[in-house]
Amino acid sequence: MAKYLLLKHYRGNPEPVPGTDVPMDRWTPDEVTAHMAFMGRVIDDLEQRGEFVDAQALSPRGDFVRYDGEGRPPVTDGPFAETKDLVAGWIVIDVDSRERAHEAAAYLSSAPGPGGRPLHEWIEVRPFLSDSSEVTG
Amino acid sequence: MSEPPRPDRSRDEALRDLGPQVLGVLVRRGADFATAEDAVQEALLEAVRRWDAPGAGPPSDPKGWLVTVAWRKFVDMRRSASSRAQREIRVTLEPPPGPTEQSDDTLLLLSRCCHPSLTPGSSVALTLRAVGGLTTAQIARAFLVPEPTMAQRISRAKKTVAGERFGQPGDARAVLRVLYLIFNEGFTGAPAGGRPDGVDLAAEAIRLTRQLVAAVPDDAEATGLLALMLLHHARRAARTTATGELVPLDRQDRALWDTAAVAEGVALLQGALARDRLGPYQAQAAIAALHDDAARADETDWPQILEWYDELARLEPRNQVVALNRAVAVGHVDGPLAGLRLLEGLPDDLPRRDATAAYLHEQAGDLGVAARLYAEAAGVATSTAERAHLTRQAARVRQLGG
Numbered sequence: 001m002a003k004y005l006l007l008k009h010y011r012g013n014p015e016p017v018p019g020t021d022v023p024m025d026r027w028t029p030d031e032v033t034a035h036m037a038f039m040g041r042v043i044d045d046l047e048q049r050g051e052f053v054d055a056q057a058l059s060p061r062g063d064f065v066r067y068d069g070e071g072r073p074p075v076t077d078g079p080f081a082e083t084k085d086l087v088a089g090w091i092v093i094d095v096d097s098r099e100r101a102h103e104a105a106a107y108l109s110s111a112p113g114p115g116g117r118p119l120h121e122w123i124e125v126r127p128f129l130s131d132s133s134e135v136t137g
Numbered sequence: 138m139s140e141p142p143r144p145d146r147s148r149d150e151a152l153r154d155l156g157p158q159v160l161g162v163l164v165r166r167g168a169d170f171a172t173a174e175d176a177v178q179e180a181l182l183e184a185v186r187r188w189d190a191p192g193a194g195p196p197s198d199p200k201g202w203l204v205t206v207a208w209r210k211f212v213d214m215r216r217s218a219s220s221r222a223q224r225e226i227r228v229t230l231e232p233p234p235g236p237t238e239q240s241d242d243t244l245l246l247l248s249r250c251c252h253p254s255l256t257p258g259s260s261v262a263l264t265l266r267a268v269g270g271l272t273t274a275q276i277a278r279a280f281l282v283p284e285p286t287m288a289q290r291i292s293r294a295k296k297t298v299a300g301e302r303f304g305q306p307g308d309a310r311a312v313l314r315v316l317y318l319i320f321n322e323g324f325t326g327a328p329a330g331g332r333p334d335g336v337d338l339a340a341e342a343i344r345l346t347r348q349l350v351a352a353v354p355d356d357a358e359a360t361g362l363l364a365l366m367l368l369h370h371a372r373r374a375a376r377t378t379a380t381g382e383l384v385p386l387d388r389q390d391r392a393l394w395d396t397a398a399v400a401e402g403v404a405l406l407q408g409a410l411a412r413d414r415l416g417p418y419q420a421q422a423a424i425a426a427l428h429d430d431a432a433r434a435d436e437t438d439w440p441q442i443l444e445w446y447d448e449l450a451r452l453e454p455r456n457q458v459v460a461l462n463r464a465v466a467v468g469h470v471d472g473p474l475a476g477l478r479l480l481e482g483l484p485d486d487l488p489r490r491d492a493t494a495a496y497l498h499e500q501a502g503d504l505g506v507a508a509r510l511y512a513e514a515a516g517v518a519t520s521t522a523e524r525a526h527l528t529r530q531a532a533r534v535r536q537l538g539g
Contacts (some may be wrong), residue, residue, distance in 0.1 A: 001258035001280065050259075050290025053282050094282050096256045130520045 002093050003053060004101040006108055007124040010060050012085030017120040020113060027114050035119075038111045046093055046104065057089035092128075101125055148188070153270040156181050159203045160267060161242025163211060170249045171295035172214050174267055175209075180207035193307055209231065243268065244352040247345075248308060250294075251315040254301050259294035260315045261322070266291055268348075269341055279336045309353065312421075313362050313418065316346050320366050339370055350405075360409040361419030368425035371395040383526040387434035399429045420449040439469035457487050465493060473500035488519065495534075506537035508524035 024032060046052035064077040091108065095101050105123040113119040156177055163173040180203050188195045196202040250264040265271045271279075277287035295523075306438050323338025348362045375389035384390075406422045423445045431437040446463035453459050460483055468476025476497045483490055495510035511531035518524035 001261075046293070047286060048289060048293075050262075050286050050288075052286050094280065096258045096284070097201055127519070129518070129524060129530075 001096060002098075002101075002130070003092060003128040004098075004103075004104075005126040006091045006105050006126075006129065006132065007126060008088040008090065008108075008121065010086040010088045011083065013122040016120065018123070020117075020120050022114050031112070031114055031116070033067050034112050034116060039108075042108050043091070046091070046109075051093045051095050051100075051104070053092035053094050054102075055089070055091045058087055060086055060088070098127070101127075148195065149224060150183055151195075152184060155200050155203055157246060157268050158200060158504055159207050159240065162204050164245055164249070165242055166212050167206075168208075169299060169346040170246075170267075171299040172218075173211055174295060176211035177203075179210045179263040180314060208364050214265045220302045241352065243348045247315075248350060249298050251308070252298050252301050252311040253308065253311055254297055255294055257315065257318055259290060259297070259316055260311075262287060262290050263294040263298070264315055264345070265319065265336075265338075265341065270344055271336060271341070275336045279338055309359065311358055312349065313358060316342050316349065317362060317418075320369075321374065336437070339366070339373070343370060344365060355412070357409040357414040358372075358416040358418050360405050361422050364402040364406040364409065364426060365418050365422035367398045367405070368422055368429055371398035371402065371429060377522070381522060382529075383522045385526070386428060393428065393467050399426075402426065402429070415448065415452070417449060417452050420445050420452060424449070437469075439466055442466050443470045456487075457483055459495055461487060461490060465496065468497045468500060473497040477501070488517075489514070491517065495527075495530070499534055508534040509539060 007061075015120060027035075039117040043055055061079050063079060065074050066077075068075045091104075093101060093104055095104065102125060105125050109121050109123050111121065159180065160173055160177045163176065164170055168176075183206055184199070184203060186414050187193060187243065196487040244270045245265065249259045250267050255263070265276050265279075266273065273291060274284050274287045276291075280287065282290075318337050320342035323340070323342060343363070343366050346359070346366060349360050349365050350356075371387060371394050372386075374395070375391065375393035375433075376384055378384060402422065403426050406426055408425070409419050414533055424442050427442050427445070429439050443463070443466040446459070446466045449459050450456075450463055460479070463477045464479040464483075467479055474497075477494065478492050478496070479489065491514035495507045495514055497502075498510060499507035508531050511527050511534060513525050513529060515527035518527055
């Protein structure tokens, strides 16, 4: 088994499929509800399969913070309205294969948008580095 | 004044051993595996409740008690499932008399937990629970997933197995593969053994493989796998520093190796090889034994190791990892350039190909290329310890190169 991070981005994705990049606040309330219900079903499905590890959504607003020397307060910067890459949230799964991780990501990407049509949203799939290493030698 | 009841460690350990034994008895009597597993879990809970009650204690025959209670629960479960099933149970599943054969039961349970219809991950989880006697919570912690996820994984696995037919008890190869996977999971820099409730998966795999070998003492590959595990486990204390950094074989402090484990592994391997039924686990164990046999890294008998890699490559001609490790042995016997030539035929995306090439280039004195390849290998490493190790290797070789 291996863990994968399925990342949703507010920004920083490859080109969207034409006609699918309508902002959510322009959808009908029912379309928003249907989308959210689908996301809940994705989590339920992963739990049922024994693959779910974690899911979190992130606020788009955040600060950059860094150390500024002993005894000095941290330096903050941002928030930046135009940051190129902005993570919206994630699901962590523990699955048998990379193929299965891709399948789960594709299902997530099929979430309904305007008119109930699949959003075809890009999902970034990142393998976790494990803390074990295989037997060699 | 009476002592308040408290969790009893020896009691818990005894129950952990008894659970799989009782499950084996039920399955041998003809109970379906999935329902029997549920029934045994309930019987174990009842045992804790009853035996902890004031004035009570464990019965004189705990296993007999558990078998009786688990069987009753199994019949109740089937009865509530359907009245037709109830008739079936009455007719076909009256407990036969006779002594129990623990080792046969172990084999019976392993064959169900490692059924080919299951994914490797499901087999591993089910084996640890049904044969290892671990709790779902312990298994969940060992694999860093939430407990409900692990409960669901085990439950699905039981359902999958419930619909399968079983031929000969124990498809031995599938069972060995699952035990090997459990060992590999536990072969980490940071064993969970440090935590009181942690599970040492490598030790657990060895314990289960010992049970298997007791059940099939004539199976040379089962014995070979146990030898392989022991010969690797022997080096555990030397494999990592106190801060968790990987120490490669040629730099390990060999005084830290567990000589008793090495001796046992070598004796098991010799017994297996004497059966003249060579397989991949025995060949790998032979390679591990030759490494363990060298008092210093530069005393390693590489020509003999290469002979075993030749055997292994003959047994598993399509295994690219074997081909990669064989190239290292060739590098030691015929020189690093000969090893590098072998790498040319292997796919670029083969895990650890860059790390192996870096090592051989370093041996050949080509430090610039070695440093670049170590850095590239670090970039595609699959574990944090390995990435840190390869990054340090790159830095070390860069310094050597000036």
